[in-house]
Amino acid sequence: MTLQLRVYVPPHPLIKHWLAVARDAATPSVLFRSAMVELGRWLTYEAAREWLPTQETTVQSPLDSSPATLINPEVPVAVVPILRAGLGLLEGAQTLLPLASIYHLGLVRNEETLQPSCYLNKLPEKFDPQTRVLITDPMLATGGSMMAAMAELTQRGVDPALTRIVCVVAAPPALQKLSAAYPGLIIYTATIDEIVNDQGYIVPGLGDAGDRTFGT
Ligand code: PRP
Ligand code: URA
DSSP states (O other), X not given: OOOSSEEEOOOOHHHHHHHHHHHOTTOOHHHHHHHHHHHHHHHHHHHTTTTSOEEEEEEEOSSSEEEEEEEOTTSOEEEEEXXXXXXXXXXXXXXXXXXXXXXXXXXXXXXXXXXXXXXXXOOOSOOOTTOEEEEEOSEESSSHHHHHHHHHHHTTTOOGGGEEEEEEEEOHHHHHHHHHXXXXXXXXXXXXXXXXXXXXXXXXXXXXXXHHHHTO
């Protein structure tokens, strides 16, 4: 698979651990939710590395002045959770990005056609073009939902090069579609699984992430 966009699978033991917990069909909802929160936290930590805007300054320590780096509060940071399943990852992301604005986007796939439709859109009419946007959705399967989310964002002024996707399982059909449309995009995922079956589920994947997060 040749891709223009960049996909990072951080080789971190905590990410591997919580992915294993999430994959296990015997994991109850309450623990599955914890796994999503932890994966959201650690994948956001990785994604923030060269994405969060910083500014250089000087601070006075008790002993001397020191050069210092702070998060730049002037540059807007936004998190866009794709409902429902993206809410679990949002909780972990928010612990690291407490000042980010949260813009909810509700998308659901039709079980037969696998086409997404939008039932909630809290995006602003226009984003500042400098906005750093982090999208959370655990599953990139056919890619229809994330392509719809990216279309909503870019038509409101979001720069794909300043956008990061945090997901848990990404599959080739989604990665190929996103790469062709947004070659500057960067994705952080716990794993890449090769198969999407005829029902649109990633195999082995982790099943229906929304249902498992909310116990439905
Ligand atoms: C799931 C998942 C993604 C989408 C991925 O959501 O959370 O949003 O499917 O599939 P795709 O790449 O083929 O579009 P779902 O529509 O099941 O809604 P839910 O989160 O409310 O369960
Ligand atoms: N959505 C899910 O929740 N799981 C999949 O495997 C694919 C799409």
